Amino acid sequence: MLRLPAPVYAEIVGHCLGGLPDEACGLLGGDPASGDVARCYPTRNLAASAKLYTVDPGEHLRADRDAESRGIEIIGVFHSHTHTDAYPSPTDIAQAPDPGWHYVVVSLRDTHPVLRSYRIHGEVVEEEPVAVEPR
Numbered sequence: 001m002l003r004l005p006a007p008v009y010a011e012i013v014g015h016c017l018g019g020l021p022d023e024a025c026g027l028l029g030g031d032p033a034s035g036d037v038a039r040c041y042p043t044r045n046l047a048a049s050a051k052l053y054t055v056d057p058g059e060h061l062r063a064d065r066d067a068e069s070r071g072i073e074i075i076g077v078f079h080s081h082t083h084t085d086a087y088p089s090p091t092d093i094a095q096a097p098d099p100g101w102h103y104v105v106v107s108l109r110d111t112h113p114v115l116r117s118y119r120i121h122g123e124v125v126e127e128e129p130v131a132v133e134p135r
Helices: 006-018 058-069 090-094
Strands: 002-005 025-029 036-043 074-082 103-108 114-123 125-128 130-133
Touching: 002 006, 006 025, 006 036, 006 074, 006 103, 006 114, 006 130, 025 058, 036 058, 036 074, 058 074, 114 130
Parallel strands: 002 036, 002 130, 074 103
Antiparallel strands: 025 036, 025 074, 103 114, 114 125
16 A cells, blocks of 8 residues: 655645646655655656656655655655556556556546556556545
């Protein structure tokens, strides 16, 4: 399960909407054992594309260092799909770097954003529950 504080959920969705017409992306910092997200790290999409995303490596390094200084870890990545469902594309699956991470996809296809989270192990994609919690 992935647990998102309401302000982090709003930050993720806001960053995704702000990235239009391109996909937006970022990293999630938290506790890998519980799936509790403590921080959102919005990043630039170096691909500058409506179909692909690439997290800026320099921003990834800064997020990793900030998370470490707070006693948390990078536990996942999020990105938007501008015209498709909130489900990992074949490219997303092929580029999933860590089977321990949470892979969050925010669909902006319809009038209301849809956020879903997945665990990806090789070619196996499993959706996991997302709890948005007031904090």
